[in-house]
Amino acid sequence: MTGPGRRTASAGRTGRVLTSCVVAAAALFGAAGVASADSPSPSSRPGSEADGPTEAGTSFRTATAIKQGQRATAGASTGDYLYWVVPVDQGQRATVRAKVTLPKAARHGSATWQLDVYDGLRRRQACRYGAQTRAAAPDAGSVELSCTLRTVRGWAEPWANDPLPGSYYVRLTVVDLPKEDLGLPVRAEVRTDTAEAGGAQAVDGSLAAPLVAGAGTTTPRDEATPEDEATPQDEASAAPDQSAASAEPDGGWSSGWWSDRWVWTAVGGLLAALAGIGGYSLTRGSGRPSRVPPGA
Numbered sequence: 001m002t003g004p005g006r007r008t009a010s011a012g013r014t015g016r017v018l019t020s021c022v023v024a025a026a027a028l029f030g031a032a033g034v035a036s037a038d039s040p041s042p043s044s045r046p047g048s049e050a051d052g053p054t055e056a057g058t059s060f061r062t063a064t065a066i067k068q069g070q071r072a073t074a075g076a077s078t079g080d081y082l083y084w085v086v087p088v089d090q091g092q093r094a095t096v097r098a099k100v101t102l103p104k105a106a107r108h109g110s111a112t113w114q115l116d117v118y119d120g121l122r123r124r125q126a127c128r129y130g131a132q133t134r135a136a137a138p139d140a141g142s143v144e145l146s147c148t149l150r151t152v153r154g155w156a157e158p159w160a161n162d163p164l165p166g167s168y169y170v171r172l173t174v175v176d177l178p179k180e181d182l183g184l185p186v187r188a189e190v191r192t193d194t195a196e197a198g199g200a201q202a203v204d205g206s207l208a209a210p211l212v213a214g215a216g217t218t219t220p221r222d223e224a225t226p227e228d229e230a231t232p233q234d235e236a237s238a239a240p241d242q243s244a245a246s247a248e249p250d251g252g253w254s255s256g257w258w259s260d261r262w263v264w265t266a267v268g269g270l271l272a273a274l275a276g277i278g279g280y281s282l283t284r285g286s287g288r289p290s291r292v293p294p295g296a
Helices: 004-037 232-246 261-283
Strands: 071-077 082-088 092-101 111-118 127-129 133-136 142-149 166-176 185-196
Touching: 071 082, 082 092, 082 185, 092 111, 092 166, 111 142, 133 142, 166 185
Parallel strands: 127 142
Antiparallel strands: 071 185, 082 166, 092 142, 092 185, 111 133, 111 166
16 A cells, blocks of 8 residues: 555554553553542541540650540649650651640739650651740630641651651640749640651651660560569559550551652653654654555
């Protein structure tokens, strides 16, 4: 076949190749969108406002363990240090919110409350944004604070202060108030929500274990000596640390090797292959030119 007929057949093949490329690209982008949508949003995380703990610890060792999305409450006296601990995994951006209901009794002046967050190494973490410190007027009924942390990284250099996977300690206390107001009863509420940052924040590396209380310090049972046997008093004092160590995100800690960057890398590779096939089909022509004799 020569002339217009050959050109029509070539155009038909090219059109079919381009159509196949478009359909494949649409399917790949749809699959990538579904994979990205699988990351839970803050509103879909388990935990209701009614099932949180109703007390708080007074130090890092006695911090009360809470889950993501739980609303923890505690009654305390003005001047107390209140501690909670919550697990945060890599790729998550945590936002801690606290509300302090102040006493109705007459107060002698304004009070400044502060919300601090520490990682598993007890390093104070900076807030990207949020009202971490606020002053309550003498006639205020409550004060609200918030702190949004940086995205938790799977790995970081030893000298860096980047947030890493593990336990995060929330501390709430008053830092400035008249001495006459010390000891007045208050009611505290704390809630930690997380959002998935996606593959844009992924790093090449992961920790051997999350930074939780007691990680890497457990003595093997078969190597314990009689002097190492725990007394009931020791077990009671270690109970808070054990509860903090056993706390983990719903679904367990991430392995660190998977992120949606793998999906987009695969999509990019397949689209590049399809583009190469389509370009070859467009440029290869119809074979032997029509003006060349068959026997040449």
